[in-house]
Amino acid sequence: MRAIVVSTPGDSSALEYAERPDPVPGPGEVLVQVAASGVNFIDVYHRQGRYPLPLPFVPGSEGAGTVIATGDGVTDLVVGDAVGWASVLGSYATRAVIPASMAVSLPRGLSPELAAAVLLQGLTAHYLTHSTYAIRPGDDVLVHAAAGGVGLLLVQIAKLLGARVIGTVSTEAKEKLAREAGADEVLRYANFSEAVREITGAGVHVVYDGVGAATFDGSLAALRPRGMMALYGAASGPVPPFDPQRLNQGGSLFLTRPSLAHYIATREELLGRAGELLGWVASGALKVHISERYPLAEARRAHDDLEARRTTGKLLLVP
Structure with missing residues (x-):
């Protein structure tokens, strides 16, 4: 071979x-x-x-x-x-x-x-939206790299679950893709946390961040009190060490660094997530x-x- x-x-x-x-x-x-x-x-x-x-x-x-x-x-x-x-x-x-x-x-x-x-990428988007932070109708969600492979799926699944979705992208062409996927608002990366707060008032319930170092500080700043940051990747490089006291100062924030392997640890969980995911794809919902x-x-x-x-x-x- x-x-x-x-x-x-x-x-x-x-x-x-x-x-x-x-x-x-x-x-x-x-x-x-x-x-x-x-x-x-x-x-x-x-x-x-x-x-x-x-x-x-x-x-x-x-x-x-x-x-x-x-x-x-x-x-x-x-x-x-x-x-x-x-x-x-x-x-x-x-x-x-x-x-x-x-x-x-x-x-x-x-x-x-x-x-x-x-x-x-779909199983990743599934566990992030259903388990790491289970999206509820009416939640405000920030998706970084919203036109990327995981990002486009996160946007669509978050909309299926009833969220208002804000995406970040780097170009006009990527903005078009994110909007076509269902994003309600699409921002560039510069000063995105300030723009998120203007849109939401209090900040978002959850940030799904696969970018890493370049967006980490802004992601924390975009969260509302007791919001969740799910750092699932580091496309721009790893996040430097930081003082956990920042989570307290930001409003008792939550930070997690999840991995797919821990969310498909049993065959039953794998088949459950994959069945729902592939069902959405086969039906055209995703x-x-x-x-x-x-x-x-x-x-x-x-x-x-x-x-x-x-x-x-x-x-x-x-x-």
Whole structure:
């Protein structure tokens, strides 16, 4: 099979397109012919070594395709099933071995590309809006990078739950996408906290922040007393250490740094979230914006575009 391999952490040149032995599924695993792989910032962090992994490794934490072999003990999946997965390493390849416990059967008629484009970011948006801070009708919500892959999904789900949504973006084109997704107000990043307070009066109930260092201070300033900041990523770099007393001074604020793995810790929770998410996609209630499709061999270009913030929505690698 062909795969992207990282032998030494570094910039995008660390992504090598190489021939690898065909994998064989072990007990409790399935072998999947990959139809599409999602490209996510966690892949960049893995490549850079920010989240160290044993070397060498095949990156990619999300994908979809068709089961072509099953290991011992697999009873609920058979050859020919269409499945998707998230938070499983090794998706940047033509074939991938996936734990059966992490494979999600796709609804009939849902394309593998759509599944690969929505599962990791969609499950992230689901747990953020349903569990980290469960949005209630009438809540004011601030979504940073509202035209990005997670951002567009957060905007739509927050609107489905009855929130007023304020988004931040960097360009006019991204503002158009955020508004099309349902954002009630769209701001640029400069002085966004002041603008949020002008719109809401008291500040927002929750900030969903995947940007990190560049927006952290403003995000805290945009919260109302006892508001929640969900810092789920660091696209602009990690947040420096800070004094927790600032949370008290801001109005007994809450700050959390959640991770998807802790919100799909059981198969039941994974299937519950994925079922609702993919149901929305299949019905058309949730729109998935695929920005670019790259051949697997051009993974370097995909990473460069993602890191330079030249894209909106989702990036896919297609074998």
